[in-house]
Amino acid sequence: MGYFYFDESIHETAGFIVGAFVYSEIDLTPLVLDAIETAGLRPKLDEYKSSLPMSKNSQQRELRSRMAKLLQLHVRTALVVIPSAERARLGSAAIACLAKVLGANSLLDSQHKVYFDEGINLTRLERASFGNCIIKDQCDSKEVGGIQVADLAAHYLATMLKDEMTNDDDKKKSSLVKITAMQMEQR
Numbered sequence: 001m002g003y004f005y006f007d008e009s010i011h012e013t014a015g016f017i018v019g020a021f022v023y024s025e026i027d028l029t030p031l032v033l034d035a036i037e038t039a040g041l042r043p044k045l046d047e048y049k050s051s052l053p054m055s056k057n058s059q060q061r062e063l064r065s066r067m068a069k070l071l072q073l074h075v076r077t078a079l080v081v082i083p084s085a086e087r088a089r090l091g092s093a094a095i096a097c098l099a100k101v102l103g104a105n106s107l108l109d110s111q112h113k114v115y116f117d118e119g120i121n122l123t124r125l126e127r128a129s130f131g132n133c134i135i136k137d138q139c140d141s142k143e144v145g146g147i148q149v150a151d152l153a154a155h156y157l158a159t160m161l162k163d164e165m166t167n168d169d170d171k172k173k174s175s176l177v178k179i180t181a182m183q184m185e186q187r
Contacts, residue, residue, distance in 0.1 A: 002107065003027050004114040004133075005146035006094050009050065009158035012084050014165060019082070019094050019120075020154035021101065022075040022146060027113075031074070032145025035066035047141055048148040050155035067152045077153050081161065091122040091137070098130070108132070115139045117147045 005028065008019040022028075033043040039062040048063050071077075080097040082090060094116065102108050109132065116122065116137040127135045141147035 001025075002110065002112045003146060004098065004101075004112055005144065005150040006115065006120065007117040007141070007147050007150035007154050008090060008120065009151075009154035010084060010087070011158055011162060014162050015084050016158075016161065017082050017084050017087060017090060018154050018158035018161060019080040019090055019097070020150050020157055021078040021094070021097065022071065022150045022153050023078070023101070024075045024146065026074065028070065028074065028146035028149055029144060031070055032067070032148050035070065036063060036145075039063040039066060044142050048151060049141075050151050064152065067149055070149050071152055071156075075149060075153070077157070079154070079157050088121070091116070091120050091126060094120065095122065095126045098133075102130070102133075115144045115147055117141055117150070 003024050003026070004021050005024075006019060006021050008017050010017045032048075036043045036046055036048070040059045041063060048060070048067050078097055078101045080090075080093045082093050086093075098114065102112075111132045112134070114130075114133050114135045116135070116139060118138050118140060120137060122135070122137045127137060136144075139147060141151065
């Protein structure tokens with residue numbers, strides 16, 4: 001059984017939303033709860049949120065670092081990008097992405113649990129559209145820790161896309177260094 005977690009990063013000023021699936025062969029929630037506790041925070045009360053200010057909060061910076069390590073070591077990532085004006089169809093776009101990921105990776109016959117963060121709306125038909133997937137939407141990321149890893153993935157991917165769109169060479173170099181460092185650590 002595999003585990004998929006989905007969250008989004010909304011960038012109204014840039015005009016897009018990046019949704020990210022992270023996939024793991026293990027349930028990420030125990031690892032996330034351990035990372036939260038190790039960072040000096042309270043599991044199921046505190047959480048990683050990319051939208052929280054980090055500069056003056058050493059515990060959140062520590063947690064972000066631990067989440068990045070989970071992202072590097074335990075998951076594969078898929079993304080979907082839609083215009084921010086089409087936010088209402090993010091759930092449908094995510095389901096279409098999931099179908100492609102399952103098909104492209106020969107995972108259609110395997111059973112999976114798929115968790116969507118709160119605020120990402122799926123229709124009844126979308127929730128029932130995959131016979132071997134148990135789809136749970138409107139999940140609380142404090143309870144389903146893998147969604148916090150998806151939050152970080154969506155944030156990283158959206159930041160890289162925004163940097164590309166602004167054509168800022170210094171920011172591009174920074175993003176490429178992050179990607180290269182993550183790829184090297186995986187080897």
